[in-house]
Amino acid sequence: MDNAMALTTQGLTKSYGSVRALRGVNLEVRRGEVFGFLGPNGAGKTTTIRCLLDLIRPDGGTLRVLGLDPQANPVEVRARSGYLPGELRVEDNSTVEDVLHYFNDLRSGKADWSFVRHIAQRLDLDLAPRVKNLSKGNKQKVGVVLALMHRPELLLLDEPTIGLDPLMQHEVLRLIVEARDEGTTVFFSSHNLSEVQEIAERVAIIRQGVVVEVAETDSLINRAMRRVSIRFERPVTDTALATLPGVKVLRRDDGLSVLLQVEGKMDGLIKALAAFPVVDFETERPSLEEIFLTYYEGDRTEVK
Amino acid sequence: MLTVFKHTLRRYRGQIIGWGIVMFLYGAINMPFYDSFANQTALFDQLLNLFPKEAFAFFGNFDITAYATPAGYLGIQYFDVMAVLILGVFVLLLGSGLLVGDEESGRLDLILAHPVSRTSLFWGRLLGFAAVTLAILFISWLGLVLPMGLTSMNLGWGEVALPFLSLFGVLMVFGAAALLFSMLLPSRSTAAMTGGFVLVASYIITSLDRMLQMQGNTSLETAVKFTPLYYYEGGNAISGLNVGWLVGLLAVSALLAVLAWWRFKRRDIRVGGEGGWRFNLLRFKRVRAQQ
Secondary structure, three states, X not given: OOOOEEEEEEEEEEEEOXXXXXXXXXXXXXXXXXXXXXXXXXXXXXXXXXXXXXXXXXXXXXEEEOOEOOOOOHHHHHHOEEEEOOXXXXXXXXXXXXXXXXXXXXXXXXXXXXXXXXXXHHOOOOOOOEHHHOOHHHHHHHHHHHHHOOOOOEEEEEOOOOOOOHXXXXXXXXXXXXXXXXXXXXXXXXXXXXXXXXXXXXXXXXXXXXXXXXXXXXXXXXXXXXXXXXXXXXXXXXXXXXXXXXXXXXXXXXXXXXXXXXOOOOHHHHHHHOOOOEEEEEEEOOOHHHHHHHOOOOXXXXXX | OHHHHHHHXXXXXXXXXXXXXXXXXXXXXXXXXXXXXXXXXXXXXXXXXXXXXXXXXXXXXOOHHHHHOHHHHHHHHHHHHXXXXXXXXXXXXHHHHOOHHHHHOOHHHHXXXXXXXXXXXXXXXXXXXXXXXXXXXXXXXXXXXXXXXHXXXXXXXXXXXXXXXXXXXXXXXXXXXXXXXHHHOOOHHHHHHHHHHHHHHHHHHHHHHHHXXXXXXOOOHHHHOOOHHHHOOHHHHHHOOXXXXXXXXXXXXXXXXXXXXXXXXXXXXXXXXXXXXXXXXXXXXXXXXXX
């Protein structure tokens, strides 16, 4: 096991009866990075996270978390990890403070209580009410506090901002980044691609139980096709542009403006444009969401 | 494990109070009637002689003269049927939901994402279960011994405690069985139902055996020895507890608990119902019916 890796999985498989939830998941998450795990419902995100915590046992493959086998050392893995489930379920009749104390007791009182109060204050979370009286968003905040309160080496977060208002979403992302700055590795799944784009250094895309892409978030966006809109001073023929490698003309209006799709580096296009009187030049990067969706076009096709 | 144990006790304190009050009142209400029954044995004898003896054997193997003795009265009125059935239901519900209750509500996922091993969680909960049962039995015992001064019963408080020990043994068997069923079957309710079936079947077999034995029929003699209730002494324990039977009951409950623990260590923690059994035939029929 490479010590630079916080977690690795190789050929991870898991089935529920006839449903193949994971079909050979390969992942490597470096220590100290924020790693986004993207995929639609049922793709295998939660199943992967539950395997990492030894809540379920994979049918095949290997996995290491912080250099440990979760099946052989589940308690140590969990002691060094913080987990936020997709939907927080705790005893409804307990107060928030009782819940936090109970789970802190399970951690042998490892949490620094002043830090707990600090996070709660930042999330505007009152510790006095009973859990049954909390809104979905406030329950989510309890989960965030539970995951962070013992300053874990590894954070496993399943949809960390779900149910939160935009202000609180931003605050949770700040907490995650601050944890990363203190050396915590963050592995989180999300549907909210803008937040993945905002904080994740690398992303993996999982589809039908198979990781179909792992890349630096920026490079994934950069290497994707981008749209370029150009306006010229006088009408030009697009032949010179259309023959450039990786360039495709999407639209041409009266010879004065043109919309191109460019795949790969922009260098060739820019050099070619030097020969033309350019008035305006705009590039539009696809969002991570658009890139993500390209992996799901023709979703009915089964991944090999 | 200590944290889990303490939390289990705290969590079930409402159950201790609720079931404890029920059993306390049931005992306390019955005690003052002892003298009335004891003083009118002859009248009862006449009345009950109208019924076949086998019927009484089925419901507790007593003769009416036993009503005049404290041990007989407590056995008939309290220990032989009602206490074991009421508290039997309690341990079946508690045992079947001890871990699976949290699993079905999605709470077990978060608990086991913390640094607590499945072994610690299991045995911490089970010890808590035993302590909760003992606490209810203690309150039940108070319901018998506190009003005893109002009657002519001259039993020691320790003597009254002996049937509760026997009751504890048999309750542990049913509780551990329900826990094991919950580890093997797809849901808590199925586990509780299966445990209930075992309890009722055990009761019927031991009762039928007593009835048949009166007629000299020993056909259930072997089968009855495999039912937990055969080793439950009820009111008879007041005149001397069979320690061997109690130890045997506790050993069986420990064996069942070890099997449940073994299964719990190896199985997936379910969320959203995966891992449940599918009754495909029933599903097929339902689909066909909709068409």
